[in-house]
Amino acid sequence: MTSEPTPSATDASIATTVIRPSKGWVSLRLGEIWKYRELLYFLVWRDVKVRYKQTVLGAAWAIIQPVMTMVVFSLFFGKLARIPSDGVPYPIFSYSALVPWTLFAFGLSQGANSLVGSQNLIKKVYFPRLIIPIASVLGGTVDFALSLTVLFGLMFFFPVSLTWNLLWLPAFTLMALATALGVALWLSAMNVQFRDVRYIVPFLTQLWLFATPVAYPSSLLSEPWRTLYALNPMVGVVEGFRWALLGTETRPGPMILASSTACCLFLVSGLFYFRRMEKTFADVV
Amino acid sequence: MSSRPSPSSDLALRMVNLSKSYTIGARQERYRTLRQAITDTALAPFLRIGNLFKGRAAVGDLKETFWALEDLSLEIRKGEVVGIIGRNGAGKSTLLKLLSRITEPSRGFAEIRGRVGSLLEVGTGFHPELSGRENIFLNGAILGMGRTEIAQKLDEIVAFAEVERFLDTAVKHYSSGMYLRLAFAVAAHLDTEILLVDEVLAVGDANFQRKCLGKMSGVAREGRTVMFVSHNMAAIESLCSRAVVLDKGRLLFDGDAATAIHDYLSQQGSEELFDGVFPPPGKGGKFQLLRRLEIKDRLDRVGTAFPVGESLTFTFHLKLDRPFLDLQIGVGIKNELGARVCTIAPRWSATPLGSVEAGDVQVSCSLSSLLLMPGRYLLKISVGDGKTDYEIYDDLPAFEITPGDLWGSGSLPQTFSQGIVLANAQWALEVPSPTAPTLETAEP
Numbered sequence: 001m002t003s004e005p006t007p008s009a010t011d012a013s014i015a016t017t018v019i020r021p022s023k024g025w026v027s028l029r030l031g032e033i034w035k036y037r038e039l040l041y042f043l044v045w046r047d048v049k050v051r052y053k054q055t056v057l058g059a060a061w062a063i064i065q066p067v068m069t070m071v072v073f074s075l076f077f078g079k080l081a082r083i084p085s086d087g088v089p090y091p092i093f094s095y096s097a098l099v100p101w102t103l104f105a106f107g108l109s110q111g112a113n114s115l116v117g118s119q120n121l122i123k124k125v126y127f128p129r130l131i132i133p134i135a136s137v138l139g140g141t142v143d144f145a146l147s148l149t150v151l152f153g154l155m156f157f158f159p160v161s162l163t164w165n166l167l168w169l170p171a172f173t174l175m176a177l178a179t180a181l182g183v184a185l186w187l188s189a190m191n192v193q194f195r196d197v198r199y200i201v202p203f204l205t206q207l208w209l210f211a212t213p214v215a216y217p218s219s220l221l222s223e224p225w226r227t228l229y230a231l232n233p234m235v236g237v238v239e240g241f242r243w244a245l246l247g248t249e250t251r252p253g254p255m256i257l258a259s260s261t262a263c264c265l266f267l268v269s270g271l272f273y274f275r276r277m278e279k280t281f282a283d284v285v
Numbered sequence: 286m287s288s289r290p291s292p293s294s295d296l297a298l299r300m301v302n303l304s305k306s307y308t309i310g311a312r313q314e315r316y317r318t319l320r321q322a323i324t325d326t327a328l329a330p331f332l333r334i335g336n337l338f339k340g341r342a343a344v345g346d347l348k349e350t351f352w353a354l355e356d357l358s359l360e361i362r363k364g365e366v367v368g369i370i371g372r373n374g375a376g377k378s379t380l381l382k383l384l385s386r387i388t389e390p391s392r393g394f395a396e397i398r399g400r401v402g403s404l405l406e407v408g409t410g411f412h413p414e415l416s417g418r419e420n421i422f423l424n425g426a427i428l429g430m431g432r433t434e435i436a437q438k439l440d441e442i443v444a445f446a447e448v449e450r451f452l453d454t455a456v457k458h459y460s461s462g463m464y465l466r467l468a469f470a471v472a473a474h475l476d477t478e479i480l481l482v483d484e485v486l487a488v489g490d491a492n493f494q495r496k497c498l499g500k501m502s503g504v505a506r507e508g509r510t511v512m513f514v515s516h517n518m519a520a521i522e523s524l525c526s527r528a529v530v531l532d533k534g535r536l537l538f539d540g541d542a543a544t545a546i547h548d549y550l551s552q553q554g555s556e557e558l559f560d561g562v563f564p565p566p567g568k569g570g571k572f573q574l575l576r577r578l579e580i581k582d583r584l585d586r587v588g589t590a591f592p593v594g595e596s597l598t599f600t601f602h603l604k605l606d607r608p609f610l611d612l613q614i615g616v617g618i619k620n621e622l623g624a625r626v627c628t629i630a631p632r633w634s635a636t637p638l639g640s641v642e643a644g645d646v647q648v649s650c651s652l653s654s655l656l657l658m659p660g661r662y663l664l665k666i667s668v669g670d671g672k673t674d675y676e677i678y679d680d681l682p683a684f685e686i687t688p689g690d691l692w693g694s695g696s697l698p699q700t701f702s703q704g705i706v707l708a709n710a711q712w713a714l715e716v717p718s719p720t721a722p723t724l725e726t727a728e729p
Contacts, residue, residue: 015399015400016396016398017386017397017398017401018395018397019383019384019386019389019397020390020394021390021391021394022389038431038432039429042422042423042426046412046423049414049419050412050415120406120410121409121410121427122387123387123405124387124403124405124406125385125387125403125405125409125428126385126386126387127427279389282382283307283388
């Protein structure tokens, strides 16, 4: 949809909107998302508020899920398979990866189904459609904050001392969100026409989990394979988290560079693809 | 994209050749050869994936274009309240969707001056788990209101919806009436220069509909531009000064509301109702006395759909094969539930038809302000000489009474549970004056 408010000749206070067919690749109009930031806020707030309604344990699920996975991983990969953990106790090694991973996997799956799940909104009201997947992805941040506090608790317990590297944590968090959003944009837009996506998502997340050093360290790979491996943006995120929190030796370097480049690629291509397909959403969904 | 200044500064909306097409999956063509069938089937997924990147909808393999709206050009001035009427599938909702930017036109363009609020549905985005208060904020944000704006209007919205006591209860526990009231209340407080409304009034009980209608006419009086889609002709007539009739995506009529409604109804009625030519298909009369029936309104316009309260004249064209000493034409009017509303025949009239010679004759019968409820009416017609009925036709779907703003109140009894005819009632209120002298104090 191509329309932009421009001041009219006669009355500066009334904006004129022109509605006409758009062709091909269209501009992202990110400014419009800023204009609709309150709607974004309310959608995130609704997702968070509604998620644990009518559950007995409520928001505790945000902690239970990664903690249980950590216990399972520690038992099978840590104790039985004796997978190395870069000199850090295995539970905290895997948990520090599970925290950003859960944020990513949640954002990916929620985001991919977001457009189809909001079809009643899409068919009845106008707002920049980008808001929907963005809100879905951001909905995971509250759970993330909760599981992160558990992580700090674990670090205090084991104990692992904090360093100034911690200041990098927001950057890696942002990278996890951006990657999740980038992939979710592709998938959600495709999901509108091909509901196959719904079946691909669980499979994709599982595969992606194994392709990410959550249960094992990326130091198992030798260079240059390790840097190549970091083209999976989640490799950079997970190793970045471990470096910032636990002081493992993966400081920002070629790996992080590869990961952040791939992340940006996902995000930008996702945004443009989404905007291109956007005009068909209300008609097809 | 460039925007051109409107030629006239008092225009709120301008549409030029606005069109919207949908591709619909057409019936599969029969494959001529097996080889073609196999290659087509094998190629189809690739074609579809190709479409994924072209920004095109890819639903079926074989497609047909369907124009939901075609070359609509309209100009709407600021402060005008325009009704949009038309049958289902005429393009009314498509038009509102295009103007509210939910979907993109395929051709043409529209220019909108001012903020647009669209109410295509009440309660869009309501979440059952959230409380009334939370849903007000959420729904308000979805409709394009800011948080501070909603907070300012909260009390007003709550009062209008009459849900004060349940404001912090999850809306899933609301009765459907409360839910609708709340949903409409939020929407009704949307303060945009242009308002697009689709059938919002078609919900809720009669009381609530009246309240919505009242609010809508308030909106109309405030000088805001409103485009209003409804099947409720009474609402259109009382709210709108101008109306647009759409049919199959095209503009059929644009003018004052009363004419538009008449236009639409006569066009709509004619297709499904009996056309007045005897014998009706499948009902052959032996003598073929009755040849044609015309139903006219008070201005002698022949039609099959009439607004409520209209005076009707039935004109029967007969070809009598013999002289009739006492020509009797019995007409029974039944409503669509099969209940006989009334029966008319010359024998009860002070001026019966009497004896009639053989040949072509016309018999007219006028019924002044027939207070039939809106709905479809069936006729039973018999032609006889007072002793024998020579011809009887039953269950002819002859005409339709359409809702209208008969008494200027914007509403009428709606269902047959409220009766099968309308009554023209005059209400008066008398309050005994407290200062009136009483017997005790009349004389000292």
